[in-house]
Every structure is written in structure tokens, then in C-alpha cells.
Amino acid sequence: MQVKAVQLTDRLSVQECIREINHTMGPIGGVIHCAGFVDQENPAFIRKSILGIQQVLDPKVSGLQILNESIKHEPLQFFILFSSVSGMIPTLAAGQSDYAMANTYMDYFAEANAQSLPIISIQWPNWKETGMGEVKGRAYEQTGLLSHTNADGLRLLDQVLARRIGPVILPAVVNHDVWQPDQLLSRTMQTPIGWKNESPQRRTHVASAQTAANTTAKSAEMYLIELFARELKMDPEKLEVSVPFQDYGVNSVLLAQILQQINKLLSESLDPSIFYEYSTIESFAQWMSHTYQAVLANIWGGNPIAEHRESTQDSQNAAHAFSHAVKPLYPGGPKSSTPSDIAVIGLSCRFPGAENLEEYWQLLSEGRSAIGSVPKERWGHSTHFYAGLVDQINHFDPEFFSISKEDVSSMDPQALLALEECLHLWYHAGYTHQEVKGKPIGVYLGARSQPQSNPLPWSDTRNPIMAVGQNYLAANISQFFDLRGPSLVLDTACSSALVAMKMAVQALQMGEITSAVVGGVSLLHTDSAHRLFQQRNILSPEPVFHVFDQRSQGTVLGEGVGMVLLKTVDQAIADGDRIYATIKAIAVNNDGRTAGPATPNLQAQKEVMKHALAQSGKKPEEISYIEANGSGSEVTDLLELKAIQSVYRSSNSAICGLGSMKPNIGHPLCAEGIASFIKVILMLQNKQIVPFLSGEMAMTHFDMKSTSFHFYRNLTDWSDLQRTAAINCFADGGTNAHVILEAWEEPEELHVHSATRHPLPPPELKRYDVRKEQSKVLAETTSRQEAMSNNPQQQASNIVSIWKRKIAEE
Numbered sequence: 001m002q003v004k005a006v007q008l009t010d011r012l013s014v015q016e017c018i019r020e021i022n023h024t025m026g027p028i029g030g031v032i033h034c035a036g037f038v039d040q041e042n043p044a045f046i047r048k049s050i051l052g053i054q055q056v057l058d059p060k061v062s063g064l065q066i067l068n069e070s071i072k073h074e075p076l077q078f079f080i081l082f083s084s085v086s087g088m089i090p091t092l093a094a095g096q097s098d099y100a101m102a103n104t105y106m107d108y109f110a111e112a113n114a115q116s117l118p119i120i121s122i123q124w125p126n127w128k129e130t131g132m133g134e135v136k137g138r139a140y141e142q143t144g145l146l147s148h149t150n151a152d153g154l155r156l157l158d159q160v161l162a163r164r165i166g167p168v169i170l171p172a173v174v175n176h177d178v179w180q181p182d183q184l185l186s187r188t189m190q191t192p193i194g195w196k197n198e199s200p201q202r203r204t205h206v207a208s209a210q211t212a213a214n215t216t217a218k219s220a221e222m223y224l225i226e227l228f229a230r231e232l233k234m235d236p237e238k239l240e241v242s243v244p245f246q247d248y249g250v251n252s253v254l255l256a257q258i259l260q261q262i263n264k265l266l267s268e269s270l271d272p273s274i275f276y277e278y279s280t281i282e283s284f285a286q287w288m289s290h291t292y293q294a295v296l297a298n299i300w301g302g303n304p305i306a307e308h309r310e311s312t313q314d315s316q317n318a319a320h321a322f323s324h325a326v327k328p329l330y331p332g333g334p335k336s337s338t339p340s341d342i343a344v345i346g347l348s349c350r351f352p353g354a355e356n357l358e359e360y361w362q363l364l365s366e367g368r369s370a371i372g373s374v375p376k377e378r379w380g381h382s383t384h385f386y387a388g389l390v391d392q393i394n395h396f397d398p399e400f401f402s403i404s405k406e407d408v409s410s411m412d413p414q415a416l417l418a419l420e421e422c423l424h425l426w427y428h429a430g431y432t433h434q435e436v437k438g439k440p441i442g443v444y445l446g447a448r449s450q451p452q453s454n455p456l457p458w459s460d461t462r463n464p465i466m467a468v469g470q471n472y473l474a475a476n477i478s479q480f481f482d483l484r485g486p487s488l489v490l491d492t493a494c495s496s497a498l499v500a501m502k503m504a505v506q507a508l509q510m511g512e513i514t515s516a517v518v519g520g521v522s523l524l525h526t527d528s529a530h531r532l533f534q535q536r537n538i539l540s541p542e543p544v545f546h547v548f549d550q551r552s553q554g555t556v557l558g559e560g561v562g563m564v565l566l567k568t569v570d571q572a573i574a575d576g577d578r579i580y581a582t583i584k585a586i587a588v589n590n591d592g593r594t595a596g597p598a599t600p601n602l603q604a605q606k607e608v609m610k611h612a613l614a615q616s617g618k619k620p621e622e623i624s625y626i627e628a629n630g631s632g633s634e635v636t637d638l639l640e641l642k643a644i645q646s647v648y649r650s651s652n653s654a655i656c657g658l659g660s661m662k663p664n665i666g667h668p669l670c671a672e673g674i675a676s677f678i679k680v681i682l683m684l685q686n687k688q689i690v691p692f693l694s695g696e697m698a699m700t701h702f703d704m705k706s707t708s709f710h711f712y713r714n715l716t717d718w719s720d721l722q723r724t725a726a727i728n729c730f731a732d733g734g735t736n737a738h739v740i741l742e743a744w745e746e747p748e749e750l751h752v753h754s755a756t757r758h759p760l761p762p763p764e765l766k767r768y769d770v771r772k773e774q775s776k777v778l779a780e781t782t783s784r785q786e787a788m789s790n791n792p793q794q795q796a797s798n799i800v801s802i803w804k805r806k807i808a809e810e
Helices: 011-025 050-057 062-071 097-112 150-163 217-232 252-266 281-291 293-300 312-322 357-365 405-410 413-428 456-460 472-481 496-509 528-535 569-574 602-616 634-648 669-686 770-789 792-809
Strands: 030-033 078-084 119-124 342-350 371-373 386-388 441-446 487-490 515-522 560-568 581-590 625-627 656-659 724-730 735-743
Touching: 011 062, 030 062, 050 097, 062 078, 062 097, 078 097, 078 150, 097 119, 119 150, 217 252, 217 281, 217 293, 252 293, 281 293, 342 357, 342 413, 342 496, 342 569, 342 669, 357 669, 405 770, 413 472, 413 515, 413 560, 441 472, 441 496, 441 669, 472 487, 487 496, 496 515, 496 560, 496 581, 496 669, 496 735, 515 669, 560 569, 560 669, 581 602, 581 669, 602 634, 602 724, 602 735, 625 669, 634 724, 669 724, 669 735
Parallel strands: 030 078, 078 119, 441 487, 441 515, 625 656, 625 724
Antiparallel strands: 342 560, 342 581, 371 386, 515 560, 581 735, 724 735
């Protein structure tokens, strides 16, 4: 055996080496091309130089061409090219696009020369014990590919050679629980959940070190301007320090590259979400100069700050000042005055695993999950999706609600579900549905219309607009119960119901209405939502929804409907209503421009919480439980925790419980806010905090143990003298909502309990599956159309009737 080192791109050296082999060892019977090079220093494409790209391409492009020309006269039995799986699965090529390009060239080369050469290009996945190192991470795990041992790889290589498979092949040891060939072969496969654009060879983190001392924000700002200008290939003079990074086209790969440079400077391992927290050069420089004064002073020789902050309070004030480097959304600060509180006097809901309020509380208090596989019966075909589903969504009583069978058969089931739950809402509040007729009551519904795609059933409906008009999701309620207040449907995605609640609260406080029906509804009629979330790579591949947990893999979708009846506290007391809780404040804002439609804005999240808190008149430490948004993504969950900590626990150590209903029922889309709201009301009413089903595996960049946050694992008594809670709801599209709720305590001046109304048993409904009725109507309509098409006399008669009607109209 001989070992020779030859530069593959040196044609003369390669040819000389081949001649020497022929002379000393004879003809060449086989070739294995396994040369390759990876640029570990410059993962961001914009930072790659032409020379650097050429170095990566050379062994697999020019080198392959020269090698092929040099051995074309040899009696080859095999010509093996060691390609890479990164050339096939785009998400695995993030940060190494040049390397993926080089391997893709090898694959095409094998295809193009398969007729004249015994050539096979093997798209190797990970090798644990040799090669370029084992790649780990969420992106790789979600492909379903497992790493090869040397024994695995050699055995697969033997099989490829023996069977002469090719010319391009991916040899795979797979995890059968997640292996999905249809995704792997798709050219449009997107980035898996949690992909951080890093591999063991290109970590953006380095070892941490002690930090302290002094430097100026101006020095840090100049450093960052130079760094961003270099990475963006821009003139430093054109960089505005107050412009968000994303406005310059910065993506996650480039931010990882920049963070790598900053980590080297600081000898630190910064959390990648820091760029979302401080999203401009100006704000990041201020934070950096304050947090790493000692390191930067040693590097740049900055001037020490003369005044030493001795007291803890001074340090906290300084940290507070730096945490608000970005201008707040409310320039003058939110007003501290507390408007009239809003009373919650009735509730109703249907959620996965819970047909009513009592069952919802039982599900939550017992710490159970209603998430499971989607049955074939739901969509008429089998899928691999998971969800939290409501039973019998197509069952309804058309006669009670005075809707024709023809109209019901074509209506959005969400509209029917909302009608039915509103009926239950009145009776839970102690009212019959006849009592509310003609009253100035508003309907505010968070929802998104889902009309049927097949228009054929509409042909025989009396009111086809009820099947397609989104406003009718709420208008049906106003019409049936004869309500004279505004009737609105709002769609701000996940925050829809709470944004609707904000509008209702404003109308109540202005005296425009006497009470308000507020709710949210969302149903999974088809698998379209799952396919959309899967395409965005934010759909969990498992039937568990992890929040604030290292195991987070994305969203598990859910569905349901929830409604509450609101009045001002004064009006509720005057009407003798039973008050379940009071809304102290509700605030709404938007993230504004971010790196993408689903990218959060930490400052906006902080501002909406601060605004609601100030509006409520409460101190941060008085909030003892927060129902979190929880996205199921480690980075966005981390940002939410940071925002909550900054607003509620930056200067106090009071215990604060955190939780989310999503691990119990999934993410009910437009009904998310109301599901959280009703959960918190039930906890306030029962004086208990329910178990949280996730958060068991600590997140990488957030130390829960060092905070006063707590995940309750068992049903726990809520022993606070005054039980106060908050709710987060941050939506796709950036509309954020934050609500502060408080348990209702009868004022002493009332002396006696004033509530004279109590829940009533609702009317019994004769519900049946209207979907079957729809199928019957569709069949009859099709039959009539076919009969007409086969009956020329009937067609002629219809034409004559139409002309007679037109003449009469003229």
C-alpha cells in the first residue's frame, strides 16, 4: 500500500501520480473520491469571499473533473464519490451553502456520466467516529437520519458496491418514528423548528469569562458599526445606529456570524436572543458597555467611571436605564389612573377533552392532556398529525335556533358552535335568552371564517351570505338573541379574542353598551392549518406541547370555543349579577417591523405588559401568577421569559407562578386568548393553581432556579390574600395583548351579598349531525341538476320563465 498527497486541482501532479501507480502497481480498478473542505470560519454567505468559496468547491468540482480526465482510460470497476446529505436537504446546508453546492455538483456529475462510467455519488449523512465530525441538533434530528458508526458506514458502502446502486444514493440509518421520505425528497423543505444554524464545527458560543470594569458606550458603538459594516459589506458611514438590524437585511445566519465575533471579543457565550432584545447598534452598544465594562476597558483602555455604585438600588436603577435603551411605544408613559373595573359575570366553553366549564376545570386541575392523533373520521383520510380536538363539532339543533336545514348545511360550523355556546353563556350568568332581547349588548368575537370550498350546497340555501360572510359569525348571535349593540368579528390570529375584549371594555367604560359578549372560536375543519404550520416548520412532530422547556419542538394545534359576559362592576352590582372576577386592565400593541411576520419584539412585549400594569394600579409583586403565551419555540419562549422577568420580577423576589393551557389542549388559534382567560378565571374562583405539564427540562439560556418564577406540578391552594393574575397573548403578525385579572371580593360597604342571579339550567337541545344533512342536500341538488341537463323541455321552460321575469321587471 502507498499513501501519496496530491493537490487534486494540480492537473500535472495528478497525472504524474496516476502514471506512477500504473508503473508500480498496475491498472487502477477502482476510485473513491472522498476529498472535501469546509469553511468553518465564515458560515454566513454574505461574508464568504470568492477565494474562500473557491477553496471549498475545488476538491469536489475542479478536482473531480481533473481526476476523471486522468483515469478515463483505466479499467474501472467502480468510481465512488463521497457526496453529502447537505446537498439534498436544504436545511442541513444552512451556514455551509458553498459545501452543499460542491456536493450537489458531484451528484449531477454522477448522473451525467452514469452511462460511460461505473460511477456512484453517495450522499453520506453523519459519521460518528471519522470524517468531518458528527453534526447534532434539532434540524438533523427532525430529518429522521441517525449518525453512522464506522461499521454502519462500511457495511452500507459494501452494499452500494455489491448491488451497483446509483448513480446517486442516500444510505440512511433512520429513526422510524420521524423518517418522512416525502419531506426529504421535497425541494421546498423549510427550516425545522429550533434550527440555530450551527454545527459542532461552527459553534457561535465560546467559553464564558468574568466581566467587569469600565469603557464608554461610544467605543462599543464604534466597534459595532465597524463589525456590522464589515459583515454587511457596507460603508460604515451609511449605517444608522438607531435603525433595527433587520432593516439592513440581517438574517439569523449573519447574526450568528456577528455574535461569534462579539463572543470572541468578550470571551463570553452570549444568548442569541440578545439581538432581539437590543435590536439596534445604539441600544446594543449601551447594553454591551454597561454589562461588560471590565473586559472592554482592558481591550480598549477606556476611562473608568469615577463614581462607584455601592447600593443595590443604584445598580438596579442603572440596569433599568440600560434595559430601556430602545424608545418605549408609549413616549409619555402609560397613565396610572385606573378606569372602572370590568366584571366577568358569566362563562361558557367547549375545549378538547372538555364539553363544558366543569369538565375544563377537571381537565386542568387533574393535570391531564387532551392532545392525541387526529382520527381518520375528522378529515376523511388518515394523517400523521396530532391535535387537541372537540367532539361532535357538526352536531347542532337548527329548529331551536330557527335556522333552515338548508342554511345550516352550508354554514361554517364555527358559527353554529358560537351560537350554542352563547346560549349556555346567558344561562350560566343567570339570564334566560328571552331576557336579553332588545338590549344594548355588544358581541365581540375573535375568529377567522372558514367557508366551504365547494359552493354547490349554497345553491339551495335561503341565505347563502350566512355561509360566506365572516361577520355572520357574530351577526348570527346578535340576530337570534335580538341584541342591539355592535356585532364584530376580529382577526389578529392568536390574540383575536383578547383584542376583541379590549374593544368591548372600551365600549362598556364609555357607556355605549350595558354588557358585552366576548369570545373566541376556532375549529380544524381540514388539515390545512397543520400543513401550513408544517410548511413553516413550527409544527411539533410529537403529541406533546412543550413550553419553557429544552424539549420544545413547536406547536400542537387545538380548537374550541369560549365566551364570557362582561359588565362594569357598578352595573353588575346594580343588576344583582354574580361576579366571578374583575378585569383590572387590558393593553394591546403591535411588534411593528421585525425580521419576519412571526419574529417577536421583546421591547413591544415589555411595553404592553408595563402599560397594563400601570393601568391596573398594581405593583409588580402583587401579580402572583402569569398565564404565558408559550410558543413551543425555545428562542421565542426565552424572549417571553425575559420580558416577564424584566417587568414583573426585576426588583422583587416574590414568588410568581407561570403556566400555560397549551400542554393541556394544544394551541386553539383564534380561541387561544379566551382559553387562557377562562382558565385563570376558574383558578381565581376555585382559589387553586393547576399543574403545569411542561417546563421540566431546563432551557439552555435561562436559569429558572435563580429566579422567583415557579412551575406548579400539583394542584396547589392559591393562598394569597388578594389573588391577582396576568395573561400574555402574543400573535402571529405581532398584535400583543396583556390582561390583568383579580379575584372578586365583596366590598364591605355592601354589607350583605348582593348577587341575586345564579346559573340556570340551559334549554335542552336536539342536536344531530348536520354534516349528514349537508351530504343529503348536496346529493339532491346534484340529482336535480343532472335531471335538468337531461331534460331539454325543462331547460326551455326555465329559459322562458327567466325572460318573462326580466320583461316584467322592465
